[in-house]
Amino acid sequence: MYRAVIIMSIMLSALYCSAQINRKGLGNLPPKLRESFERQHGKSSEVSWTILNRIIVVSFKEGDIYKEAFYTPEGEWKRTETPLDIEKLPAPAIAKLNSDEFKAWHKGSAYLMELPGKKIRYKVYIYSADWNELEIIFNDKGQRLTEFP
Numbered sequence: 001m002y003r004a005v006i007i008m009s010i011m012l013s014a015l016y017c018s019a020q021i022n023r024k025g026l027g028n029l030p031p032k033l034r035e036s037f038e039r040q041h042g043k044s045s046e047v048s049w050t051i052l053n054r055i056i057v058v059s060f061k062e063g064d065i066y067k068e069a070f071y072t073p074e075g076e077w078k079r080t081e082t083p084l085d086i087e088k089l090p091a092p093a094i095a096k097l098n099s100d101e102f103k104a105w106h107k108g109s110a111y112l113m114e115l116p117g118k119k120i121r122y123k124v125y126i127y128s129a130d131w132n133e134l135e136i137i138f139n140d141k142g143q144r145l146t147e148f149p
Helices: 002-019 031-041 091-097
Strands: 045-052 055-062 065-071 077-084 106-115 119-127 133-139
Touching: 031 055, 031 065, 031 077, 077 119, 091 119, 091 133
Parallel strands: none
Antiparallel strands: 045 055, 055 065, 065 077, 077 106, 106 119, 119 133
């Protein structure tokens, strides 16, 4: 019995780990997803992908910038994220991050998020003194959003 539990644990661990492995290139992606990616980011390089929570994340380099595009398994594009300097956020977003509410928080990374319908959002990670992480989303006018589709 003990041996069966150990073997089952190893098999489940291997299954879990295989879903987290970065895969190189676009060859093993579903055709619709591959077509969608190539249509949006055809001149990219250093392409790899992984699956996180049923979302396929394609990491790639476009020019000198590394980006990530997010797709459903059916190939529907959800968003593309590009790293951004915090100073390039809209002024109201910077003001909010510097307000009393977040003054004690350490500012981490920021991303420009391109969404379907040509919507723009900004994602910022901030950290408390004891390293609790908070993700804040702003719209294109720099207003904080409490819900993100």
